[in-house]
Amino acid sequence: MLNRRTILKTAAGMALFGPLLSEAAAPAGLPRRLVIVLECNGIYPVAFLSAKARSSLGSASIGNDIMFSRVYPTTARTLTGDAVGSALCLDPLKASSSRISLENRAAVLLGLSSNITGGGHSSGTGALSCAVNGAAATIDAVLAPKLKRTAPYEAIRLGTSSAATPIVYETCSFGPKRPAPILVNPALAYDSIFGSIAKGATAGAERSALFDFARADVQATLATFKGNSNERIKLERYLASLEGLRARETQLASMAASVQPLLPPAPADNPLIKNAGSPPDSLMWLEAQFQIATTCLLGGLTNTVVLASGSSGFDVHYESIIPTIGRHDLQHGIDNPSNWTAIAAVTRKHVELIAKLARTLAATPEVGASGSMLDHTAIVFMSDNGEQHHSTAAEWPTLVLGGNALGLRTDGRTVIYPEMGQANNRQVSNLFNTLGHAAGDADFNTFGNEGPTRIAQGPLSELYG
Numbered sequence: 024m025l026n027r028r029t030i031l032k033t034a035a036g037m038a039l040f041g042p043l044l045s046e047a048a049a050p051a052g053l054p055r056r057l058v059i060v061l062e063c064n065g066i067y068p069v070a071f072l073s074a075k076a077r078s079s080l081g082s083a084s085i086g087n088d089i090m091f092s093r094v095y096p097t098t099a100r101t102l103t104g105d106a107v108g109s110a111l112c113l114d115p116l117k118a119s120s121s122r123i124s125l126e127n128r129a130a131v132l133l134g135l136s137s138n139i140t141g142g143g144h145s146s147g148t149g150a151l152s153c154a155v156n157g158a159a160a161t162i163d164a165v166l167a168p169k170l171k172r173t174a175p176y177e178a179i180r181l182g183t184s185s186a187a188t189p190i191v192y193e194t195c196s197f198g199p200k201r202p203a204p205i206l207v208n209p210a211l212a213y214d215s216i217f218g219s220i221a222k223g224a225t226a227g228a229e230r231s232a233l234f235d236f237a238r239a240d241v242q243a244t245l246a247t248f249k250g251n252s253n254e255r256i257k258l259e260r261y262l263a264s265l266e267g268l269r270a271r272e273t274q275l276a277s278m279a280a281s282v283q284p285l286l287p288p289a290p291a292d293n294p295l296i297k298n299a300g301s302p303p304d305s306l307m308w309l310e311a312q313f314q315i316a317t318t319c320l321l322g323g324l325t326n327t328v329v330l331a332s333g334s335s336g337f338d339v340h341y342e343s344i345i346p347t348i349g350r351h352d353l354q355h356g357i358d359n360p361s362n363w364t365a366i367a368a369v370t371r372k373h374v375e376l377i378a379k380l381a382r383t384l385a386a387t388p389e390v391g392a393s394g395s396m397l398d399h400t401a402i403v404f405m406s407d408n409g410e411q412h413h414s415t416a417a418e419w420p421t422l423v424l425g426g427n428a429l430g431l432r433t434d435g436r437t438v439i440y441p442e443m444g445q446a447n448n449r450q451v452s453n454l455f456n457t458l459g460h461a462a463g464d465a466d467f468n469t470f471g472n473e474g475p476t477r478i479a480q481g482p483l484s485e486l487y488g
Contacts, residue, residue: 054392055170055429055462056326056400058316058380059151059163061182061194062373063333064144064350066406068092070112070370071131071420075105076437089363090410092418092442095134099447101485102437107131111367113422115375125381125424127435128397130486132421134440137451139473142414144351145337148196150407150419151329153452154472160198162455165470167327169462174325175274180205181212181312182331183305183339185349191335194407205331209311210290216315216324219272220279221286238269275324282322287314305332305339305350306372313376317383320396332373334407344368354412374422377404381424394428401426401461403454417443419451423486429461430487438485448478457482 069089077085079102085091108117108126118124140149140156147156151163167178184191184207192202206212213221245258290296295311309332316328333339338349345353345365356362384397392399402424410418423433441447452471459467460482468481482488 052463053428054172054326054389054396054399056320056328056396057163057166057170057458057462058320058328058330058400058402060330060373060377060402060404061150061332061334061407062370062404063331063337063339063407064354065408065411065414066370066404066420067366068133068410068418068420069110070367071107071110071133071422071437073102073105073107073113073131073437074109075102076110076131076133076439080439090418092134095439095442095445097441097445097447099441099449099485100439102439103435105131105435105437107435107437112370112374114371115378122378122382123385125378125385128381128385128424128427128433129435130423130431130433131437132423132440132454132483132486133418133437134442134448135419135421135451135454136417136443136448137409137419137473138416138443139471139476140408140416142409142416144408144413145193145334146408146414146416147193148202149416150334150405150451151194151455152196152472153450153455153470157196157202158199159196159472160201161195161203162458162470163195163327163329164197164203166459166462169459169464170326172326174323175271175278176216176319176325178203178327178329179216179316179319179325180329180331181209181316182207182329182335183303183308183312183333184336185302185333185338185340186336193335194331195329205329205335207308207331207335209293209296209308209315212312212315213287213290216319217282217286219275220282221289235269238266278322278324282318282324285318285322287311287318300342302340304342306341306343306369309373310376313380317380320380320384320400321387331407337407341365341369344372357412373404377402377422377424384425389428392428397425398428399426401429401431401458403458405451421451421454426461431457431461432486432488436485438483446478449483450478452477453479453481453483454486456480457487460487 067089080094084094107113107129116125140146149156151161152159171177182205189208189211190204195203295307299307319325338351340349353362385395387396404422408414409416440449455470
């Protein structure tokens, strides 16, 4: 089996990665990565409730409820050594004859709130910004520059959607009213990210020539430009963007031979894309997007990934789970046992895909540091709107995997925070403060736009330290 260190030492990869293969020559600081996975339209707290956590809160008090914050403690409760795989939807974290356990690489967080986002069907960019939709940058955009190092892509944003467009803009943001695009068609994502790598030197040369042509055109325009200064600034920014794209194309060309062995099947040959149906099975397309994300991480193409499952158009379909019913109708019929079983199965499938990625990273040695890639990667799984279909944003059940070398206490624990409205409640912004610290910024304490409703600044001590 190829490992990342072997791949990056191939002759074709030496031009770019040769200087990075010794610790002394590596960029300053530890390798650090962030993967955020969002499931649309609610993850119910019971999905992540382990047997130990249920017992701690009182099994009789919870009964068959799928939400039960009324029994949360008044101060944070940490359950260490927890078999988190006993939770309804976390079974894929368990060990089996063919897979390692991830239960001791995980942390479950219950009780975090983010009321500022509004919840509803979707919080839009609120989930990842802890702000009103569209009002602020999302955590991926803020941390990506800190994590980029030598990667050609600052961030890769992929997903699925019920929207009839290949690109959507409702989940991630570079800043106020500056939405970040998410590629929700895996065929487009494959071609956009791997185009010159998968198709060889000729395709790469054609893409480079296109950038060169555009760059020369702008340079010629600037040389004779007589317009106002604002228009000139726009042209100069456009030129800088083209220069950046051209430099990235050169870098991708130098990485092609080392990344090619990692490529997933091309769209025309990938059954997850070919056989997804119409409308496509969101879970099949999501799995194809996970394949792309895995290659991007293993190949060093990026250190920041967002996988947004239906968050920009949540009425997706899951034909492989429950045919003919979209997410919206599925949720409205949650009292129907078959609907609830399907909803739990969808969340479990997300965890299965996350676990597969985590095990791949765990099996891959880190380059330039000790341990595995998973030790240096924080994987966060949460919903885009909170705890239910018509969410109040009162709770955001969260699963965190990996990142032990970054200071995360993902050692097999469940942390239960007081419910929203309690003095010791903690917020999703505190989780994102934690990720900022794990990314190497010891002053990352104020992310989030809750204003006077902010309870406490800084990271979650139960998760980081």
